[in-house]
Amino acid sequence: xxxxxxxxxxxxxxxxxxxxxxxxxxxxxxxxxxxxxxxxxxxxxxxxxxxxxxxxxxxxxxxxxxxxxxxxxxxxxxxxxxxxxxxxxxxxxxxxxxxxxxxxxxxxxxxxxxxxxxxxxxxxxxxxxxxxxxxxxxxxxxxxxxxxxxxxxxxxxxxxxxxxxxxxxxxxxxxxxxxxxxxxxxxxxxxxxxxxxxxxxxxxxxxxxxxxxxxxxxxxxxxxxxxxxxxxxxxxxxxxxxxxxxxxxxxxxxxxxxxxxxxxxxxxxxxxxxxxxxxxxxxxxxxx
Amino acid sequence: xxxxxxxxxxxxxxxxxxxxxxxxxxxxxxxxxxxxxxxxxxxxxxxxxxxxxxxxxxxxxxxxxxxxxxxxxxxxxxxxxxxxxxxxxxxxxxxxxxxxxxxxxxxxxxxxxxxxxxxxxxxxxxxxxxxxxxxxxxxxxxxxxxxxxxxxxxxxxxxxxxxxxxxxxxxxxxxxxxxxxxxxxxxxxxxxxxxxxxxxxxxxxxxxxxxxxxxxxxxxxxxxxxxxxxxxxxxxxxxxxxxxxxxxxxxxxxxxxxxxxxxxxxxxxxxxxxxxxxxxxxxxxxxxxxxxxxxxxxxxxxxxxxxxxxxxxxxxxxxxxxxxxxxxxxx
Numbered sequence: 001x002x003x004x005x006x007x008x009x010x011x012x013x014x015x016x017x018x019x020x021x022x023x024x025x026x027x028x029x030x031x032x033x034x035x036x037x038x039x040x041x042x043x044x045x046x047x048x049x050x051x052x053x054x055x056x057x058x059x060x061x062x063x064x065x066x067x068x069x070x071x072x073x074x075x076x077x078x079x080x081x082x083x084x085x086x087x088x089x090x091x092x093x094x095x096x097x098x099x100x101x102x103x104x105x106x107x108x109x110x111x112x113x114x115x116x117x118x119x120x121x122x123x124x125x126x127x128x129x130x131x132x133x134x135x136x137x138x139x140x141x142x143x144x145x146x147x148x149x150x151x152x153x154x155x156x157x158x159x160x161x162x163x164x165x166x167x168x169x170x171x172x173x174x175x176x177x178x179x180x181x182x183x184x185x186x187x188x189x190x191x192x193x194x195x196x197x198x199x200x201x202x203x204x205x206x207x208x209x210x211x212x213x214x215x216x217x218x219x220x221x222x223x224x225x226x227x228x229x230x231x232x233x234x235x236x237x238x239x240x241x242x243x244x245x246x247x248x249x250x251x252x253x254x255x256x257x258x259x260x261x262x263x264x265x266x267x268x269x270x271x272x273x274x275x276x277x278x279x280x281x282x283x284x285x286x287x288x
Numbered sequence: 289x290x291x292x293x294x295x296x297x298x299x300x301x302x303x304x305x306x307x308x309x310x311x312x313x314x315x316x317x318x319x320x321x322x323x324x325x326x327x328x329x330x331x332x333x334x335x336x337x338x339x340x341x342x343x344x345x346x347x348x349x350x351x352x353x354x355x356x357x358x359x360x361x362x363x364x365x366x367x368x369x370x371x372x373x374x375x376x377x378x379x380x381x382x383x384x385x386x387x388x389x390x391x392x393x394x395x396x397x398x399x400x401x402x403x404x405x406x407x408x409x410x411x412x413x414x415x416x417x418x419x420x421x422x423x424x425x426x427x428x429x430x431x432x433x434x435x436x437x438x439x440x441x442x443x444x445x446x447x448x449x450x451x452x453x454x455x456x457x458x459x460x461x462x463x464x465x466x467x468x469x470x471x472x473x474x475x476x477x478x479x480x481x482x483x484x485x486x487x488x489x490x491x492x493x494x495x496x497x498x499x500x501x502x503x504x505x506x507x508x509x510x511x512x513x514x515x516x517x518x519x520x521x522x523x524x525x526x527x528x529x530x531x532x533x534x535x536x537x538x539x540x541x542x543x544x545x546x547x548x549x550x551x552x553x554x555x556x557x558x559x560x561x562x563x564x565x566x567x568x569x570x571x572x573x574x575x576x577x578x579x580x581x582x583x584x585x586x587x588x589x590x591x592x593x594x595x596x597x598x599x600x601x602x603x604x605x606x607x608x609x610x611x612x613x614x615x616x617x618x619x
Contacts, residue, residue: 101484101487104486109485121474
């Protein structure tokens, strides 16, 4: 298990070593390619992305100041919001305009900024719910436990394995509402894995998580890549971004203003401007 | 005061025809509201469609009763689709608005003069449309025990009715404990989370609306057959809200809750009425305070007061789990 881990990280970093840090640059093996994605709310253009590609098997961070359009971009890609114009592909297949549940079935699963644990379901049921192709999910077949009991046992085993990995196994029979904020983030991530996704989209996975749990969450995100998944995440915590991401995309005012490896982006003048320079004197205004 | 009579009346009501009707209406609502979180305020409309389908088919179109029952089920499925398809993609409150209006539309159409010939206007339809059902009645004598009393026909309705309730509850129990039921409960908690996991939320909400609506229309069958008549004003909003009362009294999202709720509701209603009536006629309550004619209204006030106390001291209902209710306050 350990040898391939470093392997995946090296592979991801090697892939990025060959390309230059220019906004919209083509990647060697893109899983997502988006073109001219635009979303307007009245007069406000929330997202206006000309071209962006996400490298397969890497951890890509999407950063930017508040209101940069990161979450809106997430909502668009996953089908939770509708674009004014633009299209994007997943594995070469066009998925723009696809409803959210079909996007998820194609292998792109997201989490939410405000965690969506299903409160009055047990932790284990939260997990089992997410499994794909359940026979008992049909009304008629649901009436005959004999049809789905065996599959349910397999799903339960898979869920328990994941819960053990995410250290939630002791809580499996508790209601999800009884978990702490950080544990809910863990549950949401573990639940997403029950779908067997190819790409996991994490919207602010660290928000409201205490420092001790943060370390464990970081480890889990790295594990996702090392298990062969692609990770795209929105985050404000720069230390975390530097620590785990292979590539960083910076958004400001709906556009992609910079791309690059974590170190090169942190030193980029456009990024410093976007985060601090151009707006630092307006922060009181924005915070209101 | 004749306590034996009061007990007999109250107990007969507690397991009687009305209890069965409201239990069925509430079981349907439990599927909608308790498990899926759908706010259906037009359950009376589903009962009306069930009742009228049977009466109209048999009386106006001379269809066999058994075919008429099938027509009733098909009609209630159509109603669920009509209500659900446009509204279930929208936020939950829209279904509430549409269903409460649809329930009233159905009642107003039924009582309108335009369709007097087939639907009977405000008088409804009375006739022997339940003949085929009562021909099967094996009870030649009714039940006349000191504490329980039914006519032969009522006894037959009660026996068949409770058997139906038992079958429906068993199916419901199977369903809510299946992956299908888990999906409904998940939709109740957060639709978007369920969508993000690749589930077609819309499809399941429609299925839930149909299932609960059909159960409600079976309540309508019992309503129509037991009285051998249908009257439009029996299917007003009050029916829907009493069904909600029954459900919440028992505890939403518990399979057996509607039964407990309906039994207690009807026992209390009749018990309070009989107590008051006897107390007034025996002179324990002075005429200037409550007259004999006012008892019917006063009992609803007292039962309403009792329900308020219930909500204050046991908001989770009789079968509900207080812990679960507390979780609803989103942390």
